[in-house]
Amino acid sequence: ARTYLQKHLSMIADETKYAVRDAVTRRMLGNVDETFVLSLDDSGAEEDGTPRRFVMAGRTWEVVDADSEKVELLVAPVSEQGEAPVWAGELPPVPADIAREAGAIRIAVAESHGWSTGVEESASAEPRGSMVGLDPWLTGDAVTYEIDDYPLSSPSLALLAENVAEHIEASGCLPHARLLTLERRRDAIVLNSTHGSRINETLAHFLQAMASNIEGRVGRVLVDPYRITLQVPGLTPAGVVEWLTETPPEALDDLIRLSIPNGRQLRARMVQVCKVFGVLHAGVDPRKVNLGGIITRYRGTPLVDEALDKLFSERMDIEGTTDLLRAIQSGAVELRMTAPGALGISPRGQRDLLLPNWSATEVRERLKNRLVNERVVLVCLRCKDWMRFRVERYAEKHHRCACGGAMLACAREGLEDRLKEWVVDDDPAVRNRMQRNAELVQLRGKEAILCLLARGVGPDTATRILRRVPAGDEEMLLKTIHEAELQYARTRRFWG
Template sequence: MSEQRAASGSAAFTHLGSEVRAALSERGFQTPTAPQRAAIAPLAAGENALVIAPTGTGKTETAMLPVFDSIARSETPFGLSALYITPLRALNRDMRERLDWWGERLEIEIAVRHGDTSDYQRQKQANDPPDVLVTTPETVQAMLTGSKLREALSDIEFVVVDEVHELAASKRGAQMAIALERLVELAGDFQRIGLSATVGDPESVGAFLTGNRPCEICEVEAGSRLDLRVLTPEIEPGDEGLASELVTEPEMASHVRAIREVVEENESTLIFVNTRQTAEALGSRFNVLEANIGVHHGSLSKEARIEVEDAFKAGELDGLLCTSSMELGIDVGQVDHVVQYASPREVSRLLQRVGRAGHRSDQVSRGTVIATSPDDALEALAIVDRARRGDVEPAEIHTGSLDTLANQITGLVMGHGDISAREAYGIATHAAPFADLPEETFREVVRELSSNRILWLDEGADSLEKSGGTWQYVYANLSMIPDEATFEVRDVASGRGVGTLDERFVTTFAEPGATFIQRGEMWRIVEIDEEEEKVRVSPVENPTGEIPSWVGQEIPVPQAVAENVGELRRVAAPQFSGGASRESVAREFVSRYPTDLHTASEALEPVERHVEAGHPIPAENRLLIEFSGGTIVVNACFGHKVNETLGRLLSALLGQKTGSSVGLETDPYRIELTVPSGIAARDVVEVLEETDPEHVEALIELSLKNSDALKFRLAQVAAKFGALKSWQGSRGSISMDRLLGALEDTPMYEEAIREVFHEDLDVSGAARVLERIRSGDLSIERVGERTPLGIGGRSSSTELLSPENADASVIETVRERIKEDRVLLACLHCKEWDRTQKVERVSEKPECPNCGSTMVAALNPWAEEVVEAVRKGNKDAEEEKATRRAYTAASLVQGHGKQAVIALAARGVGPRNAAYIINNHRESEDDFYRDILEKEREYARTQAFWD
């Protein structure tokens, strides 16, 4: 931004007309916010602009005030003047609510249109377009094909794209980029305004938004407004009792307690986690504590999400536990503090999440990262440091996505009826992601669409025309988000539901014998039923030491962050070698980073043990290869994608050498290979030193040819080309191997490879690692045993729900807690007497004081409806079921007395489990309570399925 504009920022509102300024006064806007000071002047002057600022700093008003001003000043306002495009329907609703006041005050009509809009409203909008339409990228696709709506769109003067950074890094964004060029064909050039969170490459995001037209970058620095700390909670005396109450370990209880303390210190706190599973697990622990904290994630129903959003905004909830569902700008009111549970993995993610706090009056954004392991803590420190320096990852824009191109070529034909191939090529290549698309590649895509009868190609006339399949294809493919089936997971022994797995998991990984973790438990696949879309599993009885074959897809840690972690290790190691204590090294870290002595000390503990064992330290300038018992670990601080690429390269070349498969697992700091006999660490060194960096891409592509990951992506791409029809059924009706063979020399195969490279791998990063090895910039060391840092990825993280073994102190706490619990006793003989009392006060042989019967059921203290069901004459099916359970419970009490009452009083332990516990542990009281605890843990893990 120029100095002149900076100087005029304080007078930003003077660029707006009198009517809008009067409305601003009514609305209480006395002074412009930082993004308004930066952007209103260029926007009012009609320039394209990218406005970059933290969520909630008034970006929406920044973009829309000049738009409203222009519409309000227009002497002949007619038709659809502005589109406001958001990536989520929830943002549609939110934006509509925020903009309605302005519309009513300025007499500007604002409407919303998306997939759930009624036919009546759609028809009304087509016949009488609003001034401003709030919509999604997919709905814009549909609008570009309707004759009345195309006419309405021809009046467009402004397009505002909210959360443009989110779209820029997806195929949805590539699709929208061409859609905006299609809109130019209808309306001529219009002003483009993008609203974005902090990104590392604002110029490329601006080019994406405008199609390489001029774009003013109006950026508000986020790093200077951050107050962040990284914390590994210290186990306090009360955490052991809390661990028993929460059915977890003291370490995890300390995490829950620390989060609750932050929530209690603030009026409104967002608690971000990285996965839905963690959200559910943490949410269940807070429910046990009756904490006033809601849960929000994408698997919840729309109604449930709206309910907690509104409750949090109204101050009815003290905290909101959420995933990336809350990263985008859904308005939930004032946020005082943000907790990030576990490393956020990326600088941009941390800035976006913590940026939600303290923004209403340009306050400092305050946040706490709760670290869960030594790797996690060092990673969080590196990310916080980069955030404060404003060193943010670039947006990874999908360049030249061919299935997106196929989608948009068909949309162009649908909208025009017929169009020359050259004109379609020109429109597509005006969009930044396709600016460098070769014309021959474009023609190959067109020929593929023609052969699939999605459109007609007249090569002689260079003409593209609608075919019988065009309409059906367009409306089945408005979105670039692939449709995926969901497989139900069921325990073969009990028949109970365990959860769900998406089709990608089943296609790329699942096979009988493979193991995976779901809801804190490890399962082994027994059978896959593709017709019924079910995966049958059995629990891994003793998972101690067993490595799951698949533990879920993680948010990838960027190479730069992982290298920073290596640098932190490298700085600490020589101090330990020189005899420094861990406390003294930790103090130095505390002086440099926003953390405390305990957190720094815990993070450095494995580094200290590693150095004490005499091992070279793996860092950003050194690979450490360790070999023990058929396992080779390459300690490499290069992040998920580079390590995955190097791992695939090593696995393929070592497998080729021996003729045997090589197992592979990676994390941001390790590549773990399970190798056949005859392979040693020197073989790994040989591959790393002798592989030509220029051959990495070809070798990786060759290694992918038989991979399920490529086959699955190829099936998705082929569907977007119209080569697979949805009516062909589930994936079981299509041979993936035949598909790969048939499509290998097509644009579909090219796109599938491009997508795997873009999403999962970093070929150029891996090639640079090999170049550094050749130049001597990156050294390689070997050791013949496992090292503290080499096993750190496995041993240093802790599950929210604890493992099987419980120590004596936990057992004693369970015993004391159940004694204090209350139980409802009811006589099933006379059916007249019932009483609620503490378990401690129940007699050894309970009996009814009215009739003297020992047929007394022990029920949950809130189970009055069960007592009513027992006493009722004509019962429905549910009442019959409740009555049977009550009689089973009474039989247990009659036979085993107070021991049965204790077992039945435990959480989630019904009569069947109580009988098992009693019969299994008649002699050892500790084992009796240990088994109760295990059944409580099982219930805690699976209670969502029993509601």
Template structure:
């Protein structure tokens, strides 16, 4: 105890009298653990990376020794400190946190970002603050202004907040060169990074400092968090709620369980993994009248600030959010965090649950609400790894060439002209670019010259400004992809609702289509491409589609998927010996933070697998199962490896058979749609025979046919100035772009980026070597297994042709025929019957009154029956009744065909009528149209099934 007190006293003793006096005034008598350990080396001027849980005083840990240094410097001229955050909203929060210290120590603190007024910018240039809080992009602009460059000559300290967020992004790679450009002005300065979660501190320390040496101060994050993994049990209330929410009892139980958690806490953050999930779940809470706001990046800035303020003021009980709330935006005190469905990554769980508590000695509490066996096992593995501090490493973008292009132009803007050799040396001082070779650098310069962004004076080997240098630079301050967004406007009020991205509008949006935004339903009235505007009107139809945002799928890491495989390896043999599920589950509740019901539900898939005598896929066993037209490779390797494996398999199996092979993956399965004559043995042969060295070339070949590479190439080409986007050159054909740029640095960078973000070529090659060495077993089994059938689709692009083949159509037909419906007579309103679709007569009739006016309803739609029979109907019952009569009219006119269409997933009377009305030559086309509608709907399958 005395030793700890002495360490604390020693930490604050390293600070000057002014700062110590301010600490006493602020009531800080004892430093926190990060402060005890970090202040001494930081006060000596050493570079440092501080990793500690939220609420342990990281900001003060960095800024107290920095304030001390600034307070002692007299006189002060320019900007002494840059405090860099990844979000503008964090800038506002940080200024408020630091203002008291600034006023007390007579240190001027200001904020600068894209929204800063011209007046304020001019004021900062003429009279620079001592501490400037800014973003990586604004630093880029500051480095080119003549007065600000003078002010930046005085920088002695740079603090990078949420450094983990930048380390794995191109924005961060750009920042590392930006810091080297800053050093050309100011000389060496102290670099301090702050984060709650870093998986590889040494690597991130090098990223931050350019490998100049970095003190790592890491405080155990696992000891400050407490997680529970919970899958709700279905109650009678959930059965009733399912009808009210137009969903099934499973999903109703999730909504009810989250609502119950919110009601038992003062302020709750509810995290979901995608914006479409936020919208879908938000609409469910809205139906219930729950006092819960929705917050994500596609809502307008005004809408986001509004819900942030209402939540902070206590006007909202909870905030339903995506990663938009991960990075510490101040919304007041939070006493619990709900994560809906697996968080997919350890770092994400720690960041999110770390938002709760927010006091020095308080443990942050979180509940992960899971929805299926994969989800639950995965969440248990992640919670265990998080408790032990096993965080994923940052995936730094090494040698990203569009970043090099961007920063070469930045250097020319800085100096007007610069020796090419000097530019190369500045760029390669930055850690992500240390291995960039001269020839590649020259190739980028040549490309920039060809696009008239810089001029290369070859005789003098100097880079100079060109005609488009200035325009390009200010149009490309950010490395965030420059994708067109459409604003969404309510016709009635004229107000902006939010935004939709270009890919959604082009591929899915058309007048008459329905989607959800801000938790409400909207119908598209008009799309104005010239104004990038979508006009909508509000509706109350629950059969809508949620907007699809690009790139939101959070990949499950290899290590997490492997632990799920290890869990299967523990449980599988016990079930094969016919051990009772409750006993096996009890063992898991002792190892993982979960309850008996959740563990039993998570293991149910494996228990059923044992009953079929099918082998269980594990961390080191691949199980290949096959039925007519479908092969499932059960492989516990995570998203990126399975995506890579899947592309290799679909490509090589397609070559062998001369057929298109459809592919879909999740972290535990690779599903291939193949011609019926193909079985799993071809896949096994490919796995055994593929040369590991051929994985990279095979993948690159397969990418040329994919939208992923074309879309990425367009983004990279824009950063090279090849598209001249600031001149409004209009859309460019993706196919022509690929052909034109194939032998350029832009193509190389697009391939590198897709490999980095979406694939795991080296890891896949290593696994193929393990297969050849016999370290990974491959077994086959005929027919579909419970584990193989139990996946959740990742929503990745399909490599299959647009038209589903006969085996897929047959599967859809069989599934719908086995689905159940309620038949309810609207003439006498007495007769109702629950039956399988396949058993329905060609023309359904009421067995009591003989009427053909029979509605086909969802099997849980008892509330609809009650609504039709009600004498005094409320507004909701009127709506249900109208839908029931619309369904009955279809059945009366089209018989069993209408029943089939109405039984499909997500197809209400309106869409069923469209499907039925279409003229077709082939019965299969009827099911193809149903499947197309279901696939559209499946983006929110978890909420709309």
């Protein structure tokens, strides 16, 4: 009974941790949890097929490989500047009341400077339906305060006022609890909604599910407590307005329950519930389990219902979102299309905490440091004698064996025993591979050794690399090796 209690009824979720390894330096960076891994496919991509990017150790990384046969994720540093990481984790949700009051603070800042905020227009609109039971923030009855009532420092107040002024100048109004604004940006549609994490998460999933019917693609959605960014092919602001103003609020629960099982958001909760119900054993890597099949098989049972309820209680607020739809359709909350403003993009504070991303030159330098510090073994094909040294110390004395032979096969030190076996193997394929290996070392020396020490680079790939790269062009050589390593990491699961 005690064992069953520990394995199935513990309040602490039984989650597996996965190591994260840098593909360039081969160093371990840290660990990620099950929720992160289950949101990826085997190639490490998002639902829309784009590579997952996230922050670890103060830098932005891109997932290269998430093979379920491995207990680690392989990542590469992102060298492009200005790319915001897609994965923000699951932080404690910001309650709706806090987010709504943040919107009220923006209004208070604007009013303290005498700026027009658009609140007057929203307040003068006559409701078209009943507002009974709605939150005071949605009906305009919530208690608000003057800006002097908040303990804001002068620098903070100045920064907030600057953002508010920029937004008003661009859009002519400020989003708040009773005003949602829609902005069409170059690559996305932004819905400014100061209604907190859980309501915005529910609203975002609803809009994404509806938008996926346009071209059959789910696209990408970024959610925070104050805005929803939708990047879905074919989506227009008019479509968002139509869904928010014409979808019956009472249908929201059914729509969410129908669409959630088709996405990745349910996976982590499904794994936790399956372990509690005994469908999955503790310690089983959930990536090796057909979770989609389990969801399909148990749809409509307490197993899936419990997973859905767990997701809804932790990340969504269907009741609060239903009230918001009621308020929009009754006229208590206005939905307005505006020009893009400063408040429609996430604050830069998160990005300011990051270290500068590595440039392409720095990435190649890190790769070079790894390769030149590898220990390599050369075995003579004539006398089978061998020599061992660090790549950085490769010199003219390593060009020939003591017997005078110039055909030296190369491998990293960890493969020394196997290399010695390969050079005496009678298999024609193995002997041919060793011959080509030695020919590359004879022709290109250290450059060939650097290629052959790279992950997933054998004589064939090394030959292609060296054909492309002129002798002496170290920068291009390292760039090509880096590309070959990433390609191998992405495709290694398909190799025999």
